[in-house]
Amino acid sequence: MAAYSYCPGPGAGPGPAAGAQLPDQRFLWNVFQRVDKDRRGTRQVISDNELQQALSNGTWTPFNPVTVRSIISMFDRENKAGVSFSEFTGVWKYITCGLAEHVPNRDNSGMIDENKLKQALSGFGYRLSDQFHDILICKFDRQGRGQMAFDDFLQGCIILQRLTDILRQDQDGWIQVSYEQYLTVIL
Numbered sequence: 001m002a003a004y005s006y007c008p009g010p011g012a013g014p015g016p017a018a019g020a021q022l023p024d025q026r027f028l029w030n031v032f033q034r035v036d037k038d039r040r041g042t043r044q045v046i047s048d049n050e051l052q053q054a055l056s057n058g059t060w061t062p063f064n065p066v067t068v069r070s071i072i073s074m075f076d077r078e079n080k081a082g083v084s085f086s087e088f089t090g091v092w093k094y095i096t097c098g099l100a101e102h103v104p105n106r107d108n109s110g111m112i113d114e115n116k117l118k119q120a121l122s123g124f125g126y127r128l129s130d131q132f133h134d135i136l137i138c139k140f141d142r143q144g145r146g147q148m149a150f151d152d153f154l155q156g157c158i159i160l161q162r163l164t165d166i167l168r169q170d171q172d173g174w175i176q177v178s179y180e181q182y183l184t185v186i187l
Contacts, residue, residue, distance in 0.1 A: 028092055032085050045082035048072055054088075055095070058110025058150045064142070067155040071095075074158065099157055103150065111147040113137075120153070126160065132180050159186075 035050040046054070048068045055063045075087040075094075083091060102123040104116050112120070114133050121128060140152040148156070163186055167179070 023092075025089070028089055029085065032088050045080050045084055046088065047082045051083060051088070051091070055151070058105070061149070063151040064149075064155060067151045067158070070155060070158045095154065099154060103153065109147075111145075111149060112153045113147040117148075117153070121160075124157070129180060132184065135184060 035053045036046050052063045052068045075083050102120045140148045140156045
């Protein structure tokens with residue numbers, strides 16, 4: 001499994017940070033080539049299994065397959081069940097410069113507890129109750145330790161972002177629940 005450092009840079013919200021710098025394109029191309037085992041055609045695409053190999057969650061365990069599929073669904077614009085190199089570059093930037101920089105990891109555990117979760121989500125602009133943070137930890141804590149790995153955090157962020165986007169799109173006034181009630185029902 002490849003493990004690469006996160007890139008620094010200022011930013012707000014889940015997504016690419018404003019002004020954040022990606023690693024050299026040759027570096028990303030080498031990572032892409034290294035995991036692209038089947039070299040699918042002239043429009044090289046890496047599959048979910050291959051993308052999983054390119055990502056590190058900070059705990060030296062494979063990225064959650066559900067998270068990898070969610071990432072692909074976000075970035076695969078042509079429904080090819082994988083990501084091209086340009087899409088891979090977007091994935092890398094989304095993860096390393098948009099999400100990872102907001103997760104405090106002073107203890108180098110690679111795990112996100114409730115305090116780290118609160119700090120990260122607050123940095124994205126979410127104002128959620130302690131009770132809802134508890135719900136998120138319970139939902140995405142696959143090991144039952146009161147904390148989640150980075151890839152599980154990423155899965156939670158993807159879901160929060162999608163649900164928030166849906167709620168923003170559907171502003172015709174018929175929904176009569178609070179934001180947290182809506183998220184709690186969905187999760």
